[in-house]
Amino acid sequence: MKLRSRIFISILIVILVLGSAIALLGFVVIQREIVARSQDEVSRNLKSMRYIYNAKTDGIIEALSIISHNGINKILPSEIGADYIRVATQISDTPSSVVRNAFYEKKIISGSRLVAPAELELLGKAFAADSAIYIVETQRARPTEKKVEDRALVIECAIPRLDYLGNVTSVLYAGRIINNDVDLIDEIHNFIFEDTLYEGKLPGTATIFLDDVRITTNVLTEKGERAIGTRVSEEVYNKVIGSGEAYRSRAFVVTDWYVTAYEPISDPDGKRIGALYVGRLEKPFMDMTIRVLLIFGLILAGSAVAGSIISFFLASNISKPVFEMYKATKKISSGLYPKQVSTGSRIKEIHSLAEAFETMILDLSARESAITAKSEQLAALNKSYLDLIGFVSHELKGILASTILNAYTVRDGFLGMINFKQRKALDSITRNLDYLAETVKNFLNLSRIEKGELNISKAECLLREDIFDETLEAFGKAIADQEMVVINEIPVGEKIPADRDMLFIVANNIVGNAIKYGNEKGRIILSVSANGDMTDIEIYNDGQPLSKEDADKMFGKFVRLDLAKKRHVKGTGLGLYITKEIVERHGGTLACRLEEEGNSFIISLPRGKHEESA
CATH class of the missing domain: 1.10.287 (Helix Hairpins)
Known part of the structure; x- marks a missing residue:
């Protein structure tokens, strides 16, 4: 390819790269300014939904407070926004955790809880039938064999009645069953979202979940029916109900992608039993993104054409002198240094x-x-x-x-x-x-x-008998002078492929250091353990624990540590450097682990076949 063509293509690539960068920047701006703003709005919508959801209990509490003084005669649950009103004279009268906490804490308690089928029957047979949710197979939901959700999610309030001694005589409680409560979800939707459609779909949706099942929602199926009985995606379930975290991101909701916000619903005992959801249809924002990017693309295409024409003429004018310098660089790379470069350029x-x-x-x-x-x-x-x-x-x-x-x-x-x-x-x-x-x-x-x-010639040797027993024998007098206790836990017959002479130098250096820098009457402990494909040999000694800074630099050449208690100990600063080199030539590693009352040196050697290395 000619240099002129290369210059032309290079400039064209620069134009395209810059154009792509601008397009990417535009996309990021759109994401940040439009989609992110939409996500923030959805988060605010979720707070509004939580407020309305909690406000339902406030109304019931006010009504129950009046009833608690005047009696419940001739009061219908529907008049106070509830489905049932009951009185419990003792904790065993009801399995409700809300009522139980009211008995124990002697104050008004409200919250959400799950009602089992048997309790629903006691509250009223119609409740059990009306609360049943038939589960619908849903894309992206976690696998389940359950066909019917026969439990109910309720919001419940309980007011304790106290005698003159402050003891609870009974608890008046009322609750609203959320299963199939479309009035509540429509009230939430109308308060938060505008009443319009986008391509036949609601731009804003709200849902209340029992576990992962939609028990009331205005999300619609492809048939235009409320998606009650459909289930949340497995990803959202794991984060919101599984981990108890809020989820704020795009999510697939029944048939479409939405910008969503979820947060868990918990019962008075802190157990996660469901979730609140609001979402805005993602398609309007994606359509806006595509339109803006299309405009960017047209502008960039025009700029690219103009830039291509200019770059072609520019490449033609500079290609010859640049080619001359290119030939000169080829000579330089081969070791020749031309004294003159003829460009013939008037530029x-x-x-x-x-x-x-x-x-x-x-x-x-x-x-x-x-x-x-x-x-x-x-x-x-x-x-x-x-x-x-x-x-x-x-x-x-x-x-x-x-x-x-x-x-x-x-x-x-x-x-x-x-x-x-x-x-x-x-x-x-x-x-x-x-x-x-x-x-x-x-x-x-x-x-x-x-x-x-420093050549390494590996052969099978006995770690204890051939290496460390001889090392300890050589240092026997020094150990006795220091009155140190040596505990050799290396098993008899433990084998390892290594250069015996080189490994003996390693053992001498490490054990010698343990004696020189260890405490008088202290311990030296030798042990061995398997670590995958490696054998770990550990030499521990009681002594002054090293600092992390000293442990990091101690394996360098001519490095001596300034230990206050051992300044009289002589040394060249080469022992650990040589030891590390020998261990690494074996294909192993040498490390220092800091202990509370001393230091451990760990020699890791491979347990592979015999081999020679230099």
Whole structure:
């Protein structure tokens, strides 16, 4: 493809991307300003519905207060907006939680509750028949085998009657059955929404649910009938009735998508028994969105055509000089640095760009030469550094071995008896020699790591017998001097594929640290556990718990922690770094877990097949 075509297509893509961004921005604005505003309005509508729903109990309470003083003779429930009026002289007279709370709390109680079929029969046989809701199969609802909802949702008020001692003698209560109460839902709808249709559908709807079943609603089915008996979607049910949260979003309601708001209805005991719903038909807002986006699309299409024509001529004028610079960049990428770039352009900006490009080529050439020379110098210095560490460590290792042997031979009296002061001096010498030997080993291992010569050769070994028993034996005197208690919970015969020598270094470093930084007379606990495909080896010691900051940095090279109680302990800051490198070369991990009275180091090693790695 020619450069001119590429420039033309690139500019065209920019136009299309910008146009799409503008369209997306327009869509977001519409969503935020129209749909979001509609969602806010629906939320306010739900508050209004809740107010009307609760207000029904207020009217019943006022009427019951009058009846409580004047008696219930010749008073019909319908006159006070109720379906029944009853008197309970003791709690066992009714299963109503509203009445029960009125007995216990000695005050007026109101709320919603569920009435079982048997109680409906006691209230009146007509109630049981009129309250039955036949369940209709509904899209997106949760699965159910129930065919009839024979319970009823009621709003109920109870007023306790007290004697002169303040004891409850009886409770006067009344309730309104919500099942099939279309008058209530129509009253709510007329108060909240305008009485219009959009494409033959109500733009605003309201519903009261018993569990997930619509027991009264003005939502219509495809046949134009009230959708009583249909059910709420499973998504809404899980959030509102399952989790007790309000749901404010778009939802599928029987036949259409609505901008909706739901909130749960709870009984006096806090159990969720139903939900209130209001919603506005989503289609009017979506139609408005489509119309606005269509206008945006026409404007953007016109802009794209105009921009395409302009970009074609612009691409033709700049394609040749840009192509020359493109060829120059290809030479640079292959290591050639042309001294001049001929553009032949009369455009001032292009000419200036070509001059800057030539200057950049000269700078890049000089910088590459300098970087190459510096890299060679650093590589030589690094090799010398590693060779020196390896040579010195190797030479010192042999000398120290002989020196340590002789020092211990003299100290332990093999060459003749020594006095107390001589023994004390030789103890100091041997401690320093041990520290120096450990330092030499660490620097030798560091040299092997830095030079990539730390090879891991795995073979099956016994974790306790081959590794940790020998480690604990080597540190036996140090453990005895500290009067520490070692609890080795690693099972006998526990096997793991690992490089025995390398894992021995790991065990020595971790156990050695546990002794050096642990409390006198403290515990060291060794344990092992399976963790999926890994084996976790845990070494715990009583001691000063580390800070999180120290735990994060302690595995670095030459890092020593400033622990107030252990500042006298010597070290190079290499032990944990080398340990971590060895564990990771095994394909494992090393971590520190902070405990209340100490610290645990967890070595995680794979329990896979034997393999070799470098």
